[in-house]
Amino acid sequence: MVLKPERSERAFRFDYLGFIMSVNQTKDIKQFFFKKRWWVLTAVLLAFFTLWTAEFEQANTTSVLVSTLRHSTPLVLGAMCGLLCERSGVINIGIEGQMLMSAWGGFMVASASGSLLIGVFAGIGIGMMMGGVLAGISVGLRGDQIIAGTVINIAAIGITSFFFSLGRTLPSGKAQVIKLGPLADIPVAGRVLFSNKPITFLTLLMIPTLWFLLFRTKWGLRTRAVGEHPSAAETVGISVIGMRYFNVIIGGGIAGLAGAYLSLEAVGSFERGMTNGKGFVALAVMIFGRWNPIGAWGAALLFGYSSAIQTQFQFRDWLTNDPQFIGIIPFVVTIVVLAGFVGRARPPASIGQPYSRE
Amino acid sequence: MPIFAVALAIATGAIIIALSGSSPVDAYKALIEGSLSDSKSIGRTLEKATPLVMGGLAVAFAFKAGLFNIGGQGQLVFGALIAGAVGYGITGLPWIIHTPLALLAGAIAGAMWGAIPGILKASRGAHEVITTIMLNFVALNMTDWLASKVWREEGVIVRTPHIESSAEIPRWGELPTGFFLAVVIAFACWYLLRSTTFGFEIKSVGLNPNAASYAGISVKKIIIMTMSISGLLAALGGAIETQGVVGRYEPGFNAGLGFEGITIALLARTHPLAVIPAAVLIGAMEAGGSMMQFKADVSPEITDIIQALILIFVATPLVVRWFLSQKEANELSVSTTWGS
Incomplete structure (x- = not known):
């Protein structure tokens, strides 16, 4: 990955590019489609497959797309947590545990206080605390990052089961759908994009925001520098330890939001082990998306789609006697895409290594 | 330390x-009583520790080549199911052939399942942490299907029929023989890694794949072999559990074992022999857990x-x-x- 140049130079290049674009636009578009021909082909095939399984009916198509977005939300949030940590050089395999703890904490607080909003904030807060634990072990104490993440996963299962009492409910019910006025009435697209629950909307806003922060701001440049070459970053006066602490804690907050999504927006209660591997799938999503929020969103949608299509299979009465074969679709899709299409994605150079100032 | x-x-x-x-004193007293007080509870501790030794070895072995195998769970259930199928499906063999045959079938199934992420990594660069987790979910669904459709016992409960007595690993008094088998395998892993060329190649790839490749070691081959052996070890844990303890495969078999393997491998600092005491420690906690709930009311x-x-x-x-x-x-x- 090439680091972005300094601000003045970048502004100049931006103008320059804009000029070239207007001259050679057709050629650029052709080149774009040629470069991404496999992705374009996949997208076309998927679109056709969706329409076909939905029997070319609008209601069915909409419901598949709605379900895709719903399945993708916790995955893209988890992936954003992962890439925020890894861009600064810390592997976070504890996303699963962070999500589980926040789902539990958010639910307990919302159930006790009666307010979903307080519950969501509690979930984010607990996620940040778990991020703090990860940062404390792996950055502060220079422990091994994989072990630190595993610690969080195991501890989360233990703590949430140990302190969970059955029979609690949410007095306010789970989060409700918000419709964005007339936009929500557009056929297909309006139902899918403008008629969602609050955390889903927030996620849709966070994806481009994080992309901008990561690739167009000073903080983003520093984060990536710390992840690629920490000692070089330190020599120009960036605090490697400080950046890592900050990013891992913020990342934990994002994983916490994903946890709150599961218990307060998607399900409306807490179940033991309710994350069910989503934190790990989010890591796959992050790698598919090449450590880029927009890419991660695409990957999360693909994965969400392969989960959503299960319902469609049941709808058309395919494989209903052998539901196990429907159940493996998302996982097989992940493996095939990882092995077939993505090739060799390159992670930030310094991940996995504890940093100590010599 | x-x-x-x-x-x-x-x-x-x-x-x-x-x-x-x-009261922590009561709780720990109950924990020790449930796990170490008499030959019966010691037997239970070793019984719990057996798949943990194998799971820990699987993770530790892969670590030596710089690979992180989180797929122990999937490999284990495959080994357990195939051993169960061979254990009940083939009849009329003497135990001296039937028992090792079932173990071997389970182990080979696990080795093949473990080879998939190895091949995907070596040929396509797909990261093994992701592929092994995905294959865990696939394995759970596939074994579920096989147990409920292909090798199902007559009746309402989804499970395979009980294995023939000729495929059962006998107990030695109260103690499970399978545990001693696991100890022997741990020593074999230790010897393999310490004193053979293959073990040296594995460690070289783990320390620096570029240098290993420069020295003429085929890194791809080592990655595939290591993942296969790692899968084989985890699957043997499942096969021993089927043949020595449960007697058949049931869905929901040993949930979460793959992750305990990680804990044990790390506690043992990836040393194959240190895996044994680490697994016994965790096994004792699991064996005594129910006694602790019963006597001291601690979850x-x-x-x-x-x-x-x-x-x-x-x-x-x-x-x-x-x-x-x-x-x-x-x-x-x-x-x-x-x-x-």
Whole structure:
């Protein structure tokens, strides 16, 4: 990955590019489609497959797309947590545990206080605390990052089961759908994009925001520098330890939001082990998306789609006697895409290594 | 130093038990009573420890080549199911052939299942952490299907028929023979890694794949072989469990074992022989957990918390060094990057 140049130079290049674009636009578009021909082909095939399984009916198509977005939300949030940590050089395999703890904490607080909003904030807060634990072990104490993440996963299962009492409910019910006025009435697209629950909307806003922060701001440049070459970053006066602490804690907050999504927006209660591997799938999503929020969103949608299509299979009465074969679709899709299409994605150079100032 | 980490974790666990309103002394007394007091409870501890030794070995072995195998769970259920199928499906063999045959079938199934992520990594650069997790979910669904459709016992419960007595691993008094088999395999792994060319090649790839490749070692071959052996070890754990303890395959078989394998491998600092005491320790906690709930009214999940605490203290030598004021930096590192 090439680091972005300094601000003045970048502004100049931006103008320059804009000029070239207007001259050679057709050629650029052709080149774009040629470069991404496999992705374009996949997208076309998927679109056709969706329409076909939905029997070319609008209601069915909409419901598949709605379900895709719903399945993708916790995955893209988890992936954003992962890439925020890894861009600064810390592997976070504890996303699963962070999500589980926040789902539990958010639910307990919302159930006790009666307010979903307080519950969501509690979930984010607990996620940040778990991020703090990860940062404390792996950055502060220079422990091994994989072990630190595993610690969080195991501890989360233990703590949430140990302190969970059955029979609690949410007095306010789970989060409700918000419709964005007339936009929500557009056929297909309006139902899918403008008629969602609050955390889903927030996620849709966070994806481009994080992309901008990561690739167009000073903080983003520093984060990536710390992840690629920490000692070089330190020599120009960036605090490697400080950046890592900050990013891992913020990342934990994002994983916490994903946890709150599961218990307060998607399900409306807490179940033991309710994350069910989503934190790990989010890591796959992050790698598919090449450590880029927009890419991660695409990957999360693909994965969400392969989960959503299960319902469609049941709808058309395919494989209903052998539901196990429907159940493996998302996982097989992940493996095939990882092995077939993505090739060799390159992670930030310094991940996995504890940093100590010599 | 790991012993000190364990002591520190148990002390912290005592504080948590006290905070939740029970007596830590009673709880630990019950834990020991349930796991180590007589030959029956020791048998139960070793029984629980057997798949843990194998799961720990699987993770530790892969670590030596710089690979992180989180797919122990999937490999284990495949081994358990295939061993169960061979155990009931083939009749009329003497036990001296039938028992090893079923074990071998389970082991080979696991080795093949483990080879998939190895091949995907070697040929396509797909990261093994992701593929092994995905294959866990696939394996759980496939074994579920096989147990409910192909090899199902007549009746309402989804499970395979009980294996023939000729395929059962016998008990030695109260003690499970399977545990001793696992110990022998641990020694075999230790010898393989320490004293053979193949073991040297595995460690070279783990330390520096570029240097290994430069020295003429085929890195791809080593990756595939290591993942296969790792899968074989985990699957043998499942096969021993089927043939020595459960007697058949049932869905929901040993949930979560793959992750305990990680804990054990790390506690043992990836040394194959140290895996044995680490697995016995965790096995004792699991064997005594129900007694602790019964006698001291402490939820058995406290053992999960203690396991996590042990890991924290093992993973962060700095914490333990504050207590012991040791000077040597004896730091543990297993992370390699995601890199392909």
